Amino acid sequence: MLAQFASLELPPGLPHHREMAERTDLPRLRNLIEGVLADLYQRYGHRDLPELCDRLCLPTPPPEDGHTKHQRLAASLQACPDDRLEDVAEAVLGTEPLRARERNELQDVLWLGRPYVEIPGRTRRELAKDFDLADHLGYPDRFLALLQRLWDLDGDLGGWGDPARSLCGQIERHVIRFRDWSTEELFDKLEAFEATHPRFGYFLEGLASPAVLPDEEAQRRFVELANRHLQPLGAQLRHEGEEDGYPLFQLVRPGYGTARRPRNLIFATLGKPDIRFTSALDNDIEIAERADQVLVYDRPISTDGLLWRDLLAWWQETHEATDPESAGLALYDRMQKSLPRESEGQRNLFWLYHRLYKDHLHDLPALLPEIWLHWDPVTVRKRGERALQNLRMDFLMLLPGSRRVVLEVDGMQHYTRTRTRNGRTEPDSAKYAATMAGDRDLKFRGYEVFRFGHRELCGERAPSVVADFFRTLLNQSPGNYA
Numbered sequence: 001m002l003a004q005f006a007s008l009e010l011p012p013g014l015p016h017h018r019e020m021a022e023r024t025d026l027p028r029l030r031n032l033i034e035g036v037l038a039d040l041y042q043r044y045g046h047r048d049l050p051e052l053c054d055r056l057c058l059p060t061p062p063p064e065d066g067h068t069k070h071q072r073l074a075a076s077l078q079a080c081p082d083d084r085l086e087d088v089a090e091a092v093l094g095t096e097p098l099r100a101r102e103r104n105e106l107q108d109v110l111w112l113g114r115p116y117v118e119i120p121g122r123t124r125r126e127l128a129k130d131f132d133l134a135d136h137l138g139y140p141d142r143f144l145a146l147l148q149r150l151w152d153l154d155g156d157l158g159g160w161g162d163p164a165r166s167l168c169g170q171i172e173r174h175v176i177r178f179r180d181w182s183t184e185e186l187f188d189k190l191e192a193f194e195a196t197h198p199r200f201g202y203f204l205e206g207l208a209s210p211a212v213l214p215d216e217e218a219q220r221r222f223v224e225l226a227n228r229h230l231q232p233l234g235a236q237l238r239h240e241g242e243e244d245g246y247p248l249f250q251l252v253r254p255g256y257g258t259a260r261r262p263r264n265l266i267f268a269t270l271g272k273p274d275i276r277f278t279s280a281l282d283n284d285i286e287i288a289e290r291a292d293q294v295l296v297y298d299r300p301i302s303t304d305g306l307l308w309r310d311l312l313a314w315w316q317e318t319h320e321a322t323d324p325e326s327a328g329l330a331l332y333d334r335m336q337k338s339l340p341r342e343s344e345g346q347r348n349l350f351w352l353y354h355r356l357y358k359d360h361l362h363d364l365p366a367l368l369p370e371i372w373l374h375w376d377p378v379t380v381r382k383r384g385e386r387a388l389q390n391l392r393m394d395f396l397m398l399l400p401g402s403r404r405v406v407l408e409v410d411g412m413q414h415y416t417r418t419r420t421r422n423g424r425t426e427p428d429s430a431k432y433a434a435t436m437a438g439d440r441d442l443k444f445r446g447y448e449v450f451r452f453g454h455r456e457l458c459g460e461r462a463p464s465v466v467a468d469f470f471r472t473l474l475n476q477s478p479g480n481y482a
Contacts (some may be wrong), residue, residue, distance in 0.1 A: 024113030026082050029089060032106050034077055036092055041069040049073065055095055057087040086110060100152040104199070111198035117235045117251055118197045119204075125193060127229040128184040133175070135218035136207065140176045142214075146206045147171065150199060151190045201251045208237050210246030223249055240303050240402065250303055252402070265297040265306075266372040268338040269392065273372060294372070295334070306398040311366040328361075338370040345457035346394055346409040352457075352466040364474070367407075371396040404447045405473065411454040 044052055049061045049072055059079040061072040080088060089106050092098070098106070136143045147153060153168035164173070167189060174181040187193055192200060204226055206212055213219050223237045230236050230251075240250040266273060270293035275286070287294055297306070299314055312328055321327035332354060339347045346369075353367045371393040395407035439449045450473075456465050 024086065025109055026085060029085050029106075029109045030077070030082075032102075032109060033085065033088055033092065034074070036096070036098065036102065036106070037073045037077060038070060040096065041073050044069070046072075049076075056091045057084060086113070100148075100154050104150075104152055108196045108199060111202075112196055114198070115253060116198040117201050117230075117233065117253055119200050119230070119233065119235075121193050123229050123233065124187065124200060125184065127226060128182075128187045128192075130225055130229070131183045131222075133179075133183055133186075135215065135221065136213060137176060137179065138215075138218075139213060142212045144168070144171065144176065146203075146209075146212045147190065150203055150206065151192070204237060205249060205251055208249040210243050210248070214244075214246060216246055219247060219249070238402075241300070248303075265301075265368070266294050267297065267368040267370060267396070268295040268335045269293065269370045269372050270338055301398055303400060303402075305400050305403070306366050306368070307362075308364055308366045309362045311368075312362075335369050343409060343411060343454070345411065345452065345454035348457045348462055349395070349407065349409060349452065349466060352463055353470065356463070356467055356470065365397045365399050368396045368398075369394065402446075406442060406447050406449045408449065408451045409454055409457060410451055 040052070041049075046064050046069060049069060053059065053061050053073070053076050058073075058076045061076040064072070067075075077088075089110055093103065093106055133143075148168070151167075153166065153171065155167045164170075170189070171181075171186070175186055181189075192203065195203075208219055208223050208226070210219065213222065227236045236252060237249040238252045239247050240252075241248040266275075266287075273287050273294045287296065297311065297314055299310070302310070312324065312331060315321065315331045316324065316327045319327070319330070321330065336347070336350060339350060341347075350367060350369055354361065357364050373393055393406050394409050397405040397407070399405055439451075442449050450469070452465075452469075456462065
């Protein structure tokens, strides 16, 4: 039960749910927010400040009591702990009109605090030389909107305040109307060659998006061009979903994930499910019998992976549960029931994960127990050597970047057998070999497999072992948590 979690003493140094403690430049982020607030107080009255601070995830400001609005906002920011600054910055970016340079500075600090693909200047220049803007200029308003979202187009290029001489005006003239600027010149004016790696990465994703280029053939032409230059870096723009019927592409880090999205997520199984296809063409399945013994998550998996909040929203809707807290307890209890009673290590791993992150679970990947990976109507005994390995996984986590992380807890049954004659347990190399073969198969299919020994999850060191593992795993994931 989640209520039991309060009694466990945790190892020190657990990370916050966002990747910021070690990566984000917190002093600079605080200074930038302070600069924004110095402008904001002029737009609001004293009575508006509590609502403003609430909207910006800031502490309630002190009473007026002779203080200026600026002083009250400054006091609110000073009282804001470091681990909430990212939330404040996100709220500022999402709710307040900012100057482009102000916006970009805030974004860069946030984005540099998260994992990203490094794209060196030479790669950017070579890509720009090969990049023909013709497809994108077929949708000039969409193209210009992308540039305005990511770059500072307000700068006056020596025109004494004439809007036509701003960078935006010059792009409209030289890129969209007369087309006498090369792509390399445009990138140079945008300062794209010197921009931070995350900003340039978002630029590439935007150039491939249907919001900018609602033409699948044109999208794929650009992606093919970009990937020729990204390939030597071990990176790529990868098809990660659809939007309005068009493909969505995401810049992915080297060596992570699989290009496929999960379709049928069957978990927390209490027994072998009785599955049948309702449409083999569409890969639609249903649990024909014993549906109460499995859970089937049937919603699309986003580029953020499957977070606890997504799983909880699905549970609340399918079980008509209105209270999130009681629904969370019910979901946790249902998943816990699927864990083998004889595997103390497996149960401890599940319990410790939820205990360690109980305050930030909402934004973390769901830890799914007892995942059904392979399904075969024929028994393993009848299938013989051709039987599939690893029919079920102990745990699965779906992380950003299409990462599929498998966690296995190995008890003695994974590498020993018991003699029927004398009841003695002895090593079984065939069982061990079959386990390793199953791991190789999963890795070739894009899964990351991590194995725990049963004993390391059953002693005093278990909390530290689990905390260290998830700290490293989640810090490496390209999501918005640590």
